[in-house]
Amino acid sequence: MARRENPEINAGSMADIAFLLLIFFLVTTTMDVDSGISKKLAEKPPKNYDPPKIKEKNIFQISINRNNELFVDGDVMELKDLKAAAIKFVDNGGGVGNPMPGETKGKECDYCGGERDPGSSDHPNKAIISIESDRATEYGTYVTVQNELLSAYSELRNKLCQKKYGISFTELEESYKDSGRKDQDLKRKVESIKLSYPQIITDLDPTSDGN
Amino acid sequence: MSKFKKKKSGQQAISTASLPDIVFMLLFFFMVTTVMRETDLKIDSPRLPSATEVKKLEHKSLVSTIYVGKAKDAKYGTKFNSIQLNDKIATPEDIPAFILNERQQVSEAEIPFMTTSIKADKESSVGTLTDIRLKLRDVNALKLSLSTQKGSSISK
Numbered sequence: 593m594a595r596r597e598n599p600e601i602n603a604g605s606m607a608d609i610a611f612l613l614l615i616f617f618l619v620t621t622t623m624d625v626d627s628g629i630s631k632k633l634a635e636k637p638p639k640n641y642d643p644p645k646i647k648e649k650n651i652f653q654i655s656i657n658r659n660n661e662l663f664v665d666g667d668v669m670e671l672k673d674l675k676a677a678a679i680k681f682v683d684n685g686g687g688v689g690n691p692m693p694g695e696t697k698g699k700e701c702d703y704c705g706g707e708r709d710p711g712s713s714d715h716p717n718k719a720i721i722s723i724e725s726d727r728a729t730e731y732g733t734y735v736t737v738q739n740e741l742l743s744a745y746s747e748l749r750n751k752l753c754q755k756k757y758g759i760s761f762t763e764l765e766e767s768y769k770d771s772g773r774k775d776q777d778l779k780r781k782v783e784s785i786k787l788s789y790p791q792i793i794t795d796l797d798p799t800s801d802g803n
Numbered sequence: 804m805s806k807f808k809k810k811k812s813g814q815q816a817i818s819t820a821s822l823p824d825i826v827f828m829l830l831f832f833f834m835v836t837t838v839m840r841e842t843d844l845k846i847d848s849p850r851l852p853s854a855t856e857v858k859k860l861e862h863k864s865l866v867s868t869i870y871v872g873k874a875k876d877a878k879y880g881t882k883f884n885s886i887q888l889n890d891k892i893a894t895p896e897d898i899p900a901f902i903l904n905e906r907q908q909v910s911e912a913e914i915p916f917m918t919t920s921i922k923a924d925k926e927s928s929v930g931t932l933t934d935i936r937l938k939l940r941d942v943n944a945l946k947l948s949l950s951t952q953k954g955s956s957i958s959k
Binding site: 606607610611613614617618620621626627628629630631632633634635636656725726727728729730731732734735736738739742743746795 | 819829834836855856859860918920924925926927933940941944946953
C-alpha cells in the first residue's frame, strides 16, 4: 500500500519527444551507399611522349557513335554480345606475353581457355581494350559498355581462381578484405589472379564535337 | 488464492512504459546511419545509370563529388550537361581549383587515397565526362568512381 503514497513519474510524454526526434531522422536520412564503377586514370603523358608501338591484333577497338551504336573492330555489334567478344579476345592467348614481374622472359599463357588464334591477342597481359566515344554519346551507354567489359574480366578471373584455388575471385577478394588486408597468403593469391588478367581498358579522347 | 482472483477481475491498462525504449532504439539506429546531405542540388537529381560490377566507396571523407545533370535554373540551358561543384553550377575550368580545395581538407598522407565520384545523369554526354576527366588528370586526381545504381544494365 506504500505505492499509492509514492506515485511514479509520468513517462508518457517521453515517447512523444522520442517520436519527434525519430521522425526528424527518418526524414533526413538517406540510406543509399555510394557505389560505382571505379576507374583509374592514366597519368598525364609528358611532352613529346612517344607512345609504345602495339600490334594491332592486341587491341580490341570499341567505338561508340552519337546514336549509341557500337562498332567493335570495325563491325556493328549489339551491347549484349560485347561481353562474349571481350572474353574471347582477352582469353585468346595466341602468343607470348609480357614477362611477369620477377621474370625476364615472357611466357605463353598456360591458363587461357581461348582458341589460341594467332590473329587475335597474344596474352591477357598484352590485350588492350580501347574505347573511343563520340562527345555526344550518352553517358548511360558508356557506363554500360564499361560495365560489360569489367564483367568480362571478372568472369575470367572467377574462372581462373576457381580452377587454381577452388573458390571464386569475388569470394577470395571478400575474404582478403575481411582479414583487414593483412593475410599475406590471401594477398598473394589475389595479386596473382589480378596479374593473370590485368584490366587494361583505355579511353581515347573523343572524336568530334557533337553539339 | 483470493489474491489471484482479485487480479483477474477488472481490466488493467497495458503498460506503455517500454514504448520510449523501443522508440529510442529506433531513434539511435537512424541517428547512427543517417548521412546529412551536405550540398543543395542545383541540378535535377541525376538518374544514375545502372551497372552490376560496382564497388563500394570507402572512406566517405576522402570522396569529393561532382554532379552532372540538368540545371534547375533554365538559364544554364536544358541539356543534361551542367556541372555542379559544391554549391554552384560550374565549368570544367573550375575543377582543378575544386580538387585542390578538397585536398587541403585532408592530411597529406591521405591525398593519394582521395577519390572523385562523378554522379552523372544517364542522358548526359560523354563529352562532359571527358572534359572532367582531362581536368582531373591535370591535377593528378586519378582515382575516379562513376556512380551507378545496382541493377542490370542491358534492357534489350
